[in-house]
Amino acid sequence: MTHSSNVDAKQFRQALGSFTTGVTVVTTRGTEGEDVGLTANSFNSVSLDPPMVLWSLDRKSSSAAAFMAAEHFAVHILASDQEHVSNQFAKRGVDRFAGLAVERGHGEVPLLDGCSARFECRTSYRHDGGDHVIFVGEVVSFDSFGRAPLVFHGGNYGLLMKKKTADVEDASSSFGDDWLGFLLGRAYYQMLMPLRAKVERQGLGDVHYNLLSALSMGDDRSVAELSRLVEITGHRVTDEHFEALATCELIVVEDGERVRFTEAGRRYAIELMAAGKAAEGDAERELDYNEARLLKLLLKRVIRATGQTLPDQWRKENFWRENNVWGQAAAAPNAAASPSPESPRS
Ligand SMILES: Cc1cc2nc3c(=O)[nH]c(=O)nc-3n(C[C@H](O)[C@H](O)[C@H](O)COP(=O)(O)O)c2cc1C
Structure with a gap:
């Protein structure tokens, strides 16, 4: 034909x-x-x-x-x-x-x-x-x-992203909704609110949380190294931050130089990790598996597009050590449910 x-x-x-x-x-x-x-x-x-x-x-x-x-x-x-x-x-x-x-x-x-x-x-x-x-x-x-x-x-x-009625309603609900920086910042702020509340009960703040996170990816680091790792989040780290963590008996700073977790500190870091996972779960509540993947892929695109001139400080090998707390928590899954060191000195 x-x-x-x-x-x-x-x-x-x-x-x-x-x-x-x-x-x-x-x-x-x-x-x-x-x-x-x-x-x-x-x-x-x-x-x-x-x-x-x-x-x-x-x-x-x-x-x-x-x-x-x-x-x-x-x-x-x-x-x-x-x-x-x-x-x-x-x-x-x-x-x-x-x-x-x-x-x-x-x-x-x-x-x-x-x-x-x-x-x-x-x-x-x-x-x-x-x-x-x-x-x-x-x-x-x-x-x-x-x-x-x-x-x-x-x-x-x-990848499929299902539209929800709320997506349309939300579109006109906030002054910054068309600004990516606003959305990223607001999502990050809101997602970490439960964690922030938890560290605040200890009299601690974002920098302390970031220091504990960096230490949980590899214990026993120098003050200078920890400060450098945390400062890529835009926070300035001072001696007072280390002192506050030491006063709460979450870390020990040996000879003013080496930083290590105390046993209470290690447990607290594992708890924070569990709370962080829960916060992430809550943040993804409105997303199915595919949509969560889609969101992460898109964020990685933004990171690639905006990070071309930066040295790759976020590389895993810069943070990650054999003695990280995450591996230890996986080896002892009940550790995250162990008693809270909300008042580690008591
Ligand atoms: C996403 C996608 C959709 C396709 N849809 C058809 C289709 O509907 N009908 C068809 O004959 N070939 C379709 N093809 C092409 C065949 O899968 C295959 O590549 C082609 O038949 C060549 O191999 P063959 O000569 O051995 O058949 C599609 C390929 C892709 C990647």
Whole structure:
């Protein structure tokens, strides 16, 4: 069949790419009993009763003969962490099933796991669709696993962010809402409020908290090193800060030089860590797993964009030592629940 059209193929593809889809892997069993599959985003729902779905396959595809002959096929809606599966099933000349666990479904069709939803289908119709064939399948069984889906838009993978009514209402609720610096600062301030309240009950403040955090990532550091690590947060560290922590018996400063946790200090740092985790959990309450990932990815972009001229002071190896408190807390999981040293001297 010849179609004469003056449509620019590249521009047409680009325009089609503005339609956002999920990503599926469609599988079947070949005529020789081999497993066949490919990545497809042409999937769509068709009918509820009877339950039917469709997708389209390039006539030139190496999988065409198998699907044209197959009585059954399975559609896997990929989850957000299955980008590698999508890439693998779009590659030529590789074993697309390599490294993946395969079960058998209707017609011995290979079934993959880890996806968001899975539809097993009996081929009902094969329609002409130009250089593609449209497969319509009746769904004979399906599974929905509730995992967040992988998204495809304009030739790129994406992450899904659900809009909430409150997002729109909030947009006009605060004077600084259009200023990223305000939003970052306010979110950070609010997120740490419970922690701040906790350290304030000890008569301590942000700098003390930051000193304890730096020490918990590696005990036994010099005063100069700790000060340098904390000062990258924009806080100025003075002798009084160390003295206050020593007076609370959270640290000892040996010869005015080496700083170490006391036993109470170590317990307090573990408690702060648990409170910090809880604060982070509260902050993410309105976000699902994917949205939390999305937020962190976007913040990392901002960090990359704004940090080009800075020496990389935040690198983990600058903070992290073998003798960090976090590893010790994981080794003794009840430590975080041990009695609070709110008054460490009592
Ligand atoms: C996100 C994505 C969506 C795709 N959607 C389809 C599709 O709907 N139909 C199709 O025939 N090929 C689609 N492809 C291409 C195939 O997955 C595969 O790359 C192509 O068929 C080349 O291999 P083959 O010649 O062995 O089939 C898609 C590829 C990607 C990465």
